[in-house]
Amino acid sequence: MNSQWEPVIGIEVHVQLATQSKIFSNAPVEFGSEPNVNANLVDVAMPGALPVLNEDAVRMALKFGLAIEAEIAERCVFDRKNYFYPDLPKGYQISQFASPIVGRGELDVHLDDGSVQSIGITRAHLEEDAGKSIHDRFAQHTGIDLNRAGTPLLEIVTEPDMRSAAQAAACFRQLHGLVRWLQICDGNLAEGSMRCDANVSVRRSGESAFGERTEIKNINSFRFVERAVNYEIDRQIDVLESGGVVVRETRQYDADRDRTYSMRSKELSDDYRYFPDPDLLPLQLTADMLEAVKESMPELPREKLARYAQEHELPPATAVRLTRDFDLASIFDKTTDLGGDAQLVANWLLGDIAASLRREDKTYAELPLTAQQLADLVKRIHDGTLSSTLAKEVFEFAWSTEDSIDAIINERGLQQVSDQDELTALVQGIVDSHPAQVAQIHAGQTKVVGFLVGQVMKQSQGKADPKQVNALLRQMLNI
Amino acid sequence: MKPYAGLRELTQGLRSKAFSTVELTQFYLDRIHRLNERLNCFITVDDEAALERAKLADQRLSQTDVPRLCGIPIAHKDLFCTKGLRTTCASRTLASFVAPYDATVVRQTSAAGANMLGKTNMDEFAMGSSNETSYFGPVSNPWDATRSPGGSSGGSAAAVAAGLVPFATGTDTGGSIRQPAGLCGVTGLKPTYGRVSRFGMIAFASSLDQGGPVAHSVEDAYELLRAMEGYDPADSTSANVEPTALPATHENLVIGYPEALFDGLDAEFSSAIDAARGRFEALGHSIKTIELPHVDAAIAAYYVLSGAEASTNLARYDGVRYGHRSGDQNDLADMYRSSRSEGFGLEVKRRILTGTYSLSVGYFDAYYLKAQKVRRLVRDGFLAAFADVDLILAPVAPTPAFELGSLKADPVQMYRQDIYTIPVSLAGLPGLSMPCGFVDGLPIGMQLIGKHFEEGKVLAAGMAYQQETNWHEQHPALGDESVA
Numbered sequence: 001m002n003s004q005w006e007p008v009i010g011i012e013v014h015v016q017l018a019t020q021s022k023i024f025s026n027a028p029v030e031f032g033s034e035p036n037v038n039a040n041l042v043d044v045a046m047p048g049a050l051p052v053l054n055e056d057a058v059r060m061a062l063k064f065g066l067a068i069e070a071e072i073a074e075r076c077v078f079d080r081k082n083y084f085y086p087d088l089p090k091g092y093q094i095s096q097f098a099s100p101i102v103g104r105g106e107l108d109v110h111l112d113d114g115s116v117q118s119i120g121i122t123r124a125h126l127e128e129d130a131g132k133s134i135h136d137r138f139a140q141h142t143g144i145d146l147n148r149a150g151t152p153l154l155e156i157v158t159e160p161d162m163r164s165a166a167q168a169a170a171c172f173r174q175l176h177g178l179v180r181w182l183q184i185c186d187g188n189l190a191e192g193s194m195r196c197d198a199n200v201s202v203r204r205s206g207e208s209a210f211g212e213r214t215e216i217k218n219i220n221s222f223r224f225v226e227r228a229v230n231y232e233i234d235r236q237i238d239v240l241e242s243g244g245v246v247v248r249e250t251r252q253y254d255a256d257r258d259r260t261y262s263m264r265s266k267e268l269s270d271d272y273r274y275f276p277d278p279d280l281l282p283l284q285l286t287a288d289m290l291e292a293v294k295e296s297m298p299e300l301p302r303e304k305l306a307r308y309a310q311e312h313e314l315p316p317a318t319a320v321r322l323t324r325d326f327d328l329a330s331i332f333d334k335t336t337d338l339g340g341d342a343q344l345v346a347n348w349l350l351g352d353i354a355a356s357l358r359r360e361d362k363t364y365a366e367l368p369l370t371a372q373q374l375a376d377l378v379k380r381i382h383d384g385t386l387s388s389t390l391a392k393e394v395f396e397f398a399w400s401t402e403d404s405i406d407a408i409i410n411e412r413g414l415q416q417v418s419d420q421d422e423l424t425a426l427v428q429g430i431v432d433s434h435p436a437q438v439a440q441i442h443a444g445q446t447k448v449v450g451f452l453v454g455q456v457m458k459q460s461q462g463k464a465d466p467k468q469v470n471a472l473l474r475q476m477l478n479i
Numbered sequence: 480m481k482p483y484a485g486l487r488e489l490t491q492g493l494r495s496k497a498f499s500t501v502e503l504t505q506f507y508l509d510r511i512h513r514l515n516e517r518l519n520c521f522i523t524v525d526d527e528a529a530l531e532r533a534k535l536a537d538q539r540l541s542q543t544d545v546p547r548l549c550g551i552p553i554a555h556k557d558l559f560c561t562k563g564l565r566t567t568c569a570s571r572t573l574a575s576f577v578a579p580y581d582a583t584v585v586r587q588t589s590a591a592g593a594n595m596l597g598k599t600n601m602d603e604f605a606m607g608s609s610n611e612t613s614y615f616g617p618v619s620n621p622w623d624a625t626r627s628p629g630g631s632s633g634g635s636a637a638a639v640a641a642g643l644v645p646f647a648t649g650t651d652t653g654g655s656i657r658q659p660a661g662l663c664g665v666t667g668l669k670p671t672y673g674r675v676s677r678f679g680m681i682a683f684a685s686s687l688d689q690g691g692p693v694a695h696s697v698e699d700a701y702e703l704l705r706a707m708e709g710y711d712p713a714d715s716t717s718a719n720v721e722p723t724a725l726p727a728t729h730e731n732l733v734i735g736y737p738e739a740l741f742d743g744l745d746a747e748f749s750s751a752i753d754a755a756r757g758r759f760e761a762l763g764h765s766i767k768t769i770e771l772p773h774v775d776a777a778i779a780a781y782y783v784l785s786g787a788e789a790s791t792n793l794a795r796y797d798g799v800r801y802g803h804r805s806g807d808q809n810d811l812a813d814m815y816r817s818s819r820s821e822g823f824g825l826e827v828k829r830r831i832l833t834g835t836y837s838l839s840v841g842y843f844d845a846y847y848l849k850a851q852k853v854r855r856l857v858r859d860g861f862l863a864a865f866a867d868v869d870l871i872l873a874p875v876a877p878t879p880a881f882e883l884g885s886l887k888a889d890p891v892q893m894y895r896q897d898i899y900t901i902p903v904s905l906a907g908l909p910g911l912s913m914p915c916g917f918v919d920g921l922p923i924g925m926q927l928i929g930k931h932f933e934e935g936k937v938l939a940a941g942m943a944y945q946q947e948t949n950w951h952e953q954h955p956a957l958g959d960e961s962v963a
Binding site for chain 1: 558559560566568573576578579580582677678679680681682684685686712713714715716787788790791793794795797799800801811815835838839840843847
């Protein structure tokens with residue numbers, strides 16, 4: 001990137017709330033059903049049908065608002081956003097314009113370099129999703145599937161506080177983690193449960209006014225957010241440096257070609273004729289309702305973060321990684337409650353376990369290992385029963401059985417050999433059979449000790465304690 | 480059988496087996512078929528199903544637990560959705576629309592035993608005060624077929640006035656029950672906003688629309704209201720209040736008389752109202768002159784707000800999922816344009832256009848927001864007046880029934896038909912319209928307005944008035960009186 005230019009980015013994230021039924025009807029919210037089976041009178045906008053607000057959607061929005069310590073309106077209003085489109089059955093979308101349920105708040109975004117950036121949340125409002133137009137199923141005709149119509153969405157809008165594509169992606173990731181943490185969204189990006197729009201502009205470094213912005217619509221992965229924003233930043237700089245002007249418009253990101261392209265110009269801004277929906281009364285949020293929501297909320301990431309640092313003395317970076325995922329943090333809590341050493345538990349969860357999950361395309365919620373198994377595994381490492389090599393072997397078995405760690409160790413004879421006599425004999429054998437290496441060591445090539453340690457470990461099938469072996473070798477060879 | 484029999488007489492006749500439900504139903508169906516051509520009160524008559532239901536009603540009548548309105552014929556304004564029977568809203572766009580469900584009002588009146596004979600004509604999408612905007616042609620006033628029955632519930636009011644049904648449902652947004660009731664010499668009630676569920680009632684202006692009864696008497700209107708009202712979780716604006724109950728004993732009330740409202744009325748009109756005043760005083764009530772500020776601004780505010788709501792309520796009629804879809808289309812925008820241009824009549828288009836305008840960027844504050852402010856002031860004015868009085872007496876309409884076609888070309892004059900009913904609608908109050916005399920052989924009505932959810936008081940005062948008068952027992956000469 002060109003350092004003469006400073007990008008300014010804000011994002012809008014549509015979060016599909018994990019309610020059982022739709023936001024204004026009692027039709028179920030389900031992904032992948034046959035077209036139009038989940039659309040009832042209200043969803044198809046039958047004449048005479050009326051919306052009734054789903055209070056679960058309200059509670060979920062409030063959870064988010066409370067989690068970011070946002071201003072929460074005592075009274076908020078649902079508005080009609082009017083436009084014609086075939087998959088918008090009423091000819092308007094019920095949304096919130098003038099008075100969103102969640103107002104100004106702050107989100108701590110943890111960046112990859114370990115730093116924390118506070119991003120302003122402008123607002124978050126409730127609205128209904130539209131249906132889907134299907135263009136590839138009928139010759140000469142477009143099909144309309146209204147299963148998605150009326151799905152509850154929370155649209156979260158940030159301030160233009162981000163200055164790089166990486167920050168924008170991190171912010172999206174942070175929001176993703178938070179809504180999953182709060183269990184208000186399944187976070188399934190592939191199914192469109194979260195979609196990100198990015199507003200991007202650039203200005204000359206040092207300038208205070210914002211440049212003209214473009215909006216990139218419907219980006220559905222963290223990586224694509226970063227790539228799309230980077231592409232757009234470069235494109236805008238190119239335009240400006242070649243004497244052109246950035247046109248206010250909506251753009252689409254094409255992941256295959258890694259570029260954005262123009263969808264429609266926004267020069268003439270759309271007039272949605274917002275006004276309060278007379279079919280819905282203003283929503284009054286009572287102190288009791290807020291209190292009840294508060295009580296139903298899990299310990300928040302930032303609260304856990306503080307606790308991990310204090311109770312377990314974990315390094316901040318580790319604590320941040322543990323609190324990115326609700327299920328991960330839950331397992332960590334359960335395992336440490338069972339007496340597992342915090343640092344070791346964290347290492348396993350973020351290391352081997354993370355790798356195994358990735359390999360099997362599983363989430364922490366689907367972890368085959370129980371907290372008890374993990375706690376015992378860590379305990380046996382801590383008390384020296386298992387070397388790290390042996391521990392990995394035990395872990396592999398634990399991954400696919402429900403047997404206790406001790407049962408696995410005993411049945412398969414995987415405990416570490418730490419008996420001094422046994423070890424001494426083992427080491428002596430290796431020293432005797434490797435005179436050349438011993439000579440090298442005596443000639444000053446002390447690195448060769450490592451080779452001999454390896455031979456002992458191999459001989460012991462990994463059961464020897466490498467530390468003890470190292471010490472014994474050095475003792476025998478007088479180095 | 481008498482075409483103008485009240486509910487009490489009909490119920491008695493059915494329960495004493497003086498006549499059967501099938502006979503009663505056939506009697507009214509015959510009348511409908513004889514007179515509807517002339518009056519055009521009905522858009523759809525459901526003979527076969529009505530007679531089938533009548534047979535079932537006769538069976539029920541000989542069982543225990545007979546529902547209150549068992550076997551009594553009813554007609555529904557053609558904007559209440561009826562499962563399996565088309566609901567047109569008197570519009571081309573819904574001319575062949577068959578709803579897959581019953582409106583709450585339809586479900587409840589059916590549960591109370593009432594037997595639907597058909598769907599009544601109305602102004603298209605309830606937009607109009609003359610019934611001339613109907614795609615199915617205007618309704619004639621039974622008192623003079625060259626005149627309008629008023630609107631938009633003109634079909635319901637005329638059907639009751641002509642003795643085609645004992646009672647009917649209507650809806651009132653700015654006067655659509657009260658003004659036609661007044662022009663047809665029948666009794667109609669617009670309940671407090673929220674008392675009757677709007678679920679399944681095709682919307683014109685959601686914040687004002689309210690279903691209510693049209694009947695021969697206050698007593699019958701009350702009986703029908705009892706079947707229509709009630710909290711409905713499917714309508715978020717439905718009020719969870721006690722059902723309407725009449726006061727146990729007679730109360731001497733203070734009736735407010737907003738003098739300024741009566742200023743513009745003709746002398747004959749005024750003397751009828753004066754006589755009604757005297758009647759109320761004779762019943763023990765006292766009359767107190769009051770002022771109602773801001774009502775002169777109410778019409779303008781009403782047409783801004785109702786138009787704004789209508790413009791988006793009617794956006795769903797796009798030809799995509801149901802309703803009229805033009806055969807003449809090249810692309811999506813074209814499909815919308817031609818379907819809606821062909822589907823809607825002139826008055827509906829006028830309201831959509833003005834409503835869209837008043838919600839647009841740059842005009843929203845000057846029109847929509849200002850109209851909301853006026854609405855609040857009108858409401859506050861009523862509430863202030865109600866601090867001193869129990870009821871308010873007002874005219875229903877500025878004139879008796881006018882010639883069909885006479886106001887069609889002048890929307891502003893047409894809009895003035897609702898000058899006395901619109902303020903009540905903006906305030907969300909209950910308003911009872913009942914006949915109080917005749918001018919040039921045409922019935923005229925008056926309006927009793929109550930506090931929010933105090934229909935009981937309004938109805939009790941109306942009933943007492945009708946016990947002392949017989950205006951509501953006058954019926955038009957239809958050349959049909961020898962029948963049965």
